[in-house]
Amino acid sequence: MKTREIAEILSAEMLTEDNPAIDIRSACGSDMMSDVLAFVKDQTVLVTGLTNPHVIRTAEMLDVSCIVFCRGKRPDEEMLEMARERDIVVLSTRHTMYVACGLLYTHGIVGCESTRR
Amino acid sequence: MADVSILETFDVERGAFETAGEASATIKRTLKRLGVDVGILRRVAVATYEVELNLIIHSLGGRLELAVDENWVRVTSRDRGPGIPDIDKAMTEGYSTAPEDVRTLGFGAGMGLPNMKRNADDFSIASEVGVGTTICMGFKLR
Ligand SMILES: Nc1ncnc2c1ncn2[C@@H]1O[C@H](COP(=O)(O)OP(=O)(O)O)[C@@H](O)[C@H]1O
Ligand SMILES: [Mg+2]
Numbered sequence: 638m639k640t641r642e643i644a645e646i647l648s649a650e651m652l653t654e655d656n657p658a659i660d661i662r663s664a665c666g667s668d669m670m671s672d673v674l675a676f677v678k679d680q681t682v683l684v685t686g687l688t689n690p691h692v693i694r695t696a697e698m699l700d701v702s703c704i705v706f707c708r709g710k711r712p713d714e715e716m717l718e719m720a721r722e723r724d725i726v727v728l729s730t731r732h733t734m735y736v737a738c739g740l741l742y743t744h745g746i747v748g749c750e751s752t753r754r
Numbered sequence: 755m756a757d758v759s760i761l762e763t764f765d766v767e768r769g770a771f772e773t774a775g776e777a778s779a780t781i782k783r784t785l786k787r788l789g790v791d792v793g794i795l796r797r798v799a800v801a802t803y804e805v806e807l808n809l810i811i812h813s814l815g816g817r818l819e820l821a822v823d824e825n826w827v828r829v830t831s832r833d834r835g836p837g838i839p840d841i842d843k844a845m846t847e848g849y850s851t852a853p854e855d856v857r858t859l860g861f862g863a864g865m866g867l868p869n870m871k872r873n874a875d876d877f878s879i880a881s882e883v884g885v886g887t888t889i890c891m892g893f894k895l896r
Binding site (some may be wrong): 668671694700 | 771774775778779782792796799800803804857859860861862863864865866868869872
């Protein structure tokens with residue numbers, strides 16, 4: 638699924654430039670980066686309510702190319718710049734994490750647990 | 755990848771959250787430049803990030819070392835203490851002594867050591883209380 642579609646499904650604002658090359662298959666929703674590091678696999682969108690630079694670092698390690706900040710959270714400009722440098726697309730939605738993940742799930746985006754190594 | 759031999763070291767200080775992940779990101783970039791497969795690259799990056807975070811959160815400071823030959827990527831972490839009293843307990847998913855402020859940052863779920871072991875093809879840990887902890891992780895290139 639394209640990041641553009643994810644933005645539409647979540648009524649989300651895109652805070653960086655889009656990258657049409659990204660193809661998302663699965664999602665991981667958590668505020669615990671430790672859990673994210675244990676579960677994320679390939680072509681995953683990260684849904685989180687945590688806004689600190691470690692979120693971008695964690696995404697970088699995992700090759701996560703799209704992050705959705707939920708509950709209306711917005712990363713500051715420094716974080717957005719970090720994301721741009723790493724070619725990560727950043728979205729912000731007003732939905733809670735539960736609803737954001739539910740919406741993605743009903744549109745065919747699966748969870749990460751099935752792909753855990 | 756033939757005949758490649760690389761050695762890089764990174765000092766990681768206790769409490770250095772500002773720069774957390776820089777060593778791991780540098781290692782990831784080095785390996786990417788060498789043409790390491792993306793799947794292996796991600797496993798190395800995740801395991802290295804976990805071990806780097808542990809140096810920052812739990813150790814008194816230490817050093818990461820990257821070594822690459824034609825068959826293996828090896829990442830070694832050595833620290834100056836305090837050491838781990840019960841390694842079996844530390845290796846259990848969910849066990850963490852991380853303080854509350856670390857949890858607020860999104861870490862300290864007690865998944866790090868098991869995650870390193872899962873991602874590496876070869877994993878060993880040795881620790882002595884009052885001396886330090888050494889963790890060796892190997893990733894097979896072929
Ligand atoms: N380098 C280290 N020095 C001392 N203790 C450590 C070190 N690495 C890990 N530990 C201990 O092992 C526990 C489990 O580590 P880990 O699985 O990475 O979980 P977390 O970092 O989330 O606590 C830590 O909470 C800590 O008590
Ligand atoms: Mg840890």
